[in-house]
Amino acid sequence: MILMNDVYKTYANGVTALNGISINIDQGEFAYIVGPSGAGKSTFIKLMYREVKPTSGSIIINDTDMSDLSERKVPQLRRNIGVVFQDFKLLPKLSVYENIAFALEVIEETPRNIRKRVMEVLDLVGLKNKARFLPDELSGGEQQRVSIARAIVNHPKIVIADEPTGNLDPETSREIMRVFDEINSRGTTIIMATHSKEIVNTIKKRVIAIENGLIVRDEDRGEYGYES
């Protein structure tokens, strides 16, 4: 569950990214975040995994109040949130397997469980036969599937994706969306910032539109609403 109340964010350079955002996203929801570039989408996303701190306002994620979260507790928070990025953010010198296993090593999981769990998620994203490959040896779509596998490997309640299909062609994008849909159907909340009109209009979900740091539209099974 994500609960934001009157959140403002002004960066050190004076740019105001968010102008009072309040929102409630329930467990198991699938929400698109849409809006023009520079509207505050990325800041909104980054608040949720604490890459940026709000200037004012409160954010509660999975019953944790982020405003009084100490620096030491941040890793703990991030283990309960899977993140997927446009540029995949895989560790280039680790194999597909090692990249995914890393998220489990961090929580000191037993080697036995790591092996089992990594193979499960690789199966889910359809990359079981590429476990030994390095990220560079994979296509963009495959790399994104690896990063999704890493995001979900320790059963987070929430997966946050920042333009996960931004670097992919339409066919590969559809594949990635199928994976997200599958994850969502298992009860995981998904928040996805996107610029893809096609995706938003074909796979109908909740749409939250942000412009000038404000939520201007919030509708279930909404439309993209911008010319792409």
Place this chain on the structure above:
Amino acid sequence: MKVRTMKRHLREGVKNIFRNGWMTIASVGAVTVTLILVAAFLALMLNLNHMADKVEEDVVIKVFIDVTADDAQIKTLGDQIDEIDQVDAVSFSSKDDELKALIDSMGEEGKTWKMFQQDNPLNHAYIVKAKNPTDTKLIAEQIQQMKSVENITYGEDVVQRLFEFNNYARLIGLALIVGLVFTAIFLISNTIKLTIMARSKEIGIMKLVGATNGFIRWPFFIEGMLLGVLGSVIPITALLTGYHYILSNLASKITIRFVELLPFNPFAWQLSLLILLIGALIGIWGSVMSVRKFLKV
């Protein structure tokens, strides 16, 4: 931290050495070059210091006893000298001992002195050794005041100048070594910083996946230590073989008494251990300090 996590850090640290290819070579190279300098300098300075100590140790005060003094007075004088705080040892040398030493020191010509054996013109003497050689002058001045003392010699001017020279030499040597070690730390941590800079993105990714700072830092700690240890292999080999070579060749040719090098065992081994330690510490320091600034994600 669980044992398997520690094992994981060890494994990752070792793997990183290989994963980073030429960056590893660059760091190890920097450590190697500076440690060779540090080792050579340390060996030189410690030996010079050793020689200076040797010379200083040879400094003794010779107290010539008044010929009129009887046995009791001689004994009292001996006790008085012994009571001075800075005095380490007092030994009595009778006039016969003195004459014998004199004859021995003159070699062939000394034989002519043998005629004095019947009627020895020399004085009895006390040979006084200071706990700390630099206190020699102070002790000599105190003994001068005592009864039954005829004369005192300790090579006044020469000794004083020797001590001054040695003190300066030690200070300069120490300053050079400290300077060298700091240069080494600076050079090495900069090289390591470059290799870590290239990995700043990776550190950021690890943090996003929920790794704690400690979790990220440990493999770097181990990697840094290994870099330092690897970098000290060549300097230590060079030190051991080089020192052995110098000892077996140079030492036999120079026969001036106080030019005596420190013995191979334990000196060369101790210095090697020190170099290894310096290497490991510099590696760890350079590595951990460089990671620190990338951890704020």
